[in-house]
Amino acid sequence: MNYMLKDENAIYYECGYSCDNALYLSLGNEAFFITDSRYTIDATEHVRHATVMISDDLYARAASLLESAKVKQIVFDPKEWSVAGFERVHSRVECVFEPEPDFSHKKRIIKNEEELKILARAAKLGRKAFKTLAKEFNTDGIGKSEYALTHQAKSILSDFGKYDVSFDPIVAVNKNAAKPHARATSKKLDWGDLLLVDAGLKYKRYCSDRTRTVFVGEGFDFTTQQIFSKQKIQKAYDTVLKAHDNAILNAHSGMKAKEVDALTRDIISKAGFGEFYVHSTGHGVGLDIHEMPYISSKSDTIIEDGMVFTIEPGIYIPNAFGIRIEDMVAMVDGKAVVL
């Protein structure tokens, strides 16, 4: 099958290198990595299993490759390509362009041994960063704004620039935690607050992702054992933790993703918080922070060994507080193993 890729991670997956201006074509037994002259040195050194081509018009170069190879049909992911970029290839060559949404994500849904090792390492570094963060926040976080705490989280997650972060960390206090995608505000952290931290880093381009919600008492940490001063919060917290643990314990290969979702959702619904659980149980993690499989109530995807995804149930009470507990798991020998 012939295919053409535009997305940076999709290309990296094929040939072990990518950059922000590249196209990748797989044509029968041959593959081509096309980039511009700024990346000649790096591409030549790092691209594996593909011929590097340098051009100041990537799209025209791709079209002429398709033409000279007399390609009749080629697959592309319409989510990856802009209308303009696609047209610059499409308009130049007689060929059937077959849209295949999530083409690369589908290829990447099962992780191989090497990827599993890298993801485990990313998760381990992420866990370590949360420990460091707890120390820092205890000694130096009280009285700081969410902005400043977010920056501090980013510094520590990245090990002061050594790693990229998977995404801008979410650091949300009290009612701001009620927004699943909270943006930092000038709200300052105080003793007795609820604090939600959702953060990850990239190791060898693979992402980690983790969330903890904690009570900010003396010597607080990011373990899942938390005692809140308010009973209502504690009840929600215990429910989320129970849902989280239940999914990790009972998810197994062969289930549908929606059955895994039900492992968290049923517990939260039965506890009366169903309407406040406003998102899916989790998402795949790999080169992209969000990839397949999606662990949602609508997904019929069969869970298989080698898949890596998050379990992250939550309860969000508007204008009051939000709870989320998230870990990454890999499916190994039929069961979910926390990374």
Add this chain to the structure above:
Amino acid sequence: MNYMLKDENAIYYECGYSCDNALYLSLGNEAFFITDSRYTIDATEHVRHATVMISDDLYARAASLLESAKVKQIVFDPKEWSVAGFERVHSRVECVFEPEPDFSHKKRIIKNEEELKILARAAKLGRKAFKTLAKEFNTDGIGKSEYALTHQAKSILSDFGKYDVSFDPIVAVNKNAAKPHARATSKKLDWGDLLLVDAGLKYKRYCSDRTRTVFVGEGFDFTTQQIFSKQKIQKAYDTVLKAHDNAILNAHSGMKAKEVDALTRDIISKAGFGEFYVHSTGHGVGLDIHEMPYISSKSDTIIEDGMVFTIEPGIYIPNAFGIRIEDMVAMVDGKAVVL
């Protein structure tokens, strides 16, 4: 004229708010901001001059708006829209979709008074950050890796999380500076090195952008008065500075962009460095870090009052060193004023 927008900054420009999942439709005298329920509160509070609509299928909602308003023709920027997203509107409605590349960038090429003030403020904050950075690097930068220095630059540019950065700062030492888009390495900064820093921050979503190349001697700073220990570097530096100053002094409204480009290129070419000046003189700056006008040798764009762009000539000697000096200018009363 009817138009539909997908890009976050393009949408912000129209209505003063945006988020990472939004569509904007301008239909005759009416405008619509479509987003999902995660953003209901923020969108309702901040969107101006447009009706906020909440939907879990933005594309279907846009199509039904086009249908009910009986729109015959609508403009879109094919660079902004993915093939998949565009098809989800296009396939649902009988209407002529007219591609207009850079539609929003063209609208935004002349900055109004308010935008000029914001950009001046962004540039001022950026300049101040470079001063702070000089102090930090003097006392604490020697022996640190490019990774760590990049992180330090990001911390200071963002004022420790208060501002977003315009882009990941480039901090490059000696031969790594020879790559215009250098990525940080483990190379450590030492006294006597050449240091290139290219960095900016966002103030009210508008970007600043600045580059300095300096000699790392005791008490070094990021002014343009630099004395290098090697004569070859000094010659290249003086040439770049002369080119930079010449363009700022002689650029005027009514010129073509390529004539402004020639103001830097001619000086560098005459000094014998022409082949090492591998990019354009500059680019527009606004909500996007790269926007119109592009100050390149091929651009016939007429420079006008209210345009804001960079002047950033450079000389890059592979495996040896690179020099770039960059400032942002606004065209005011026919002349270039450094921001």
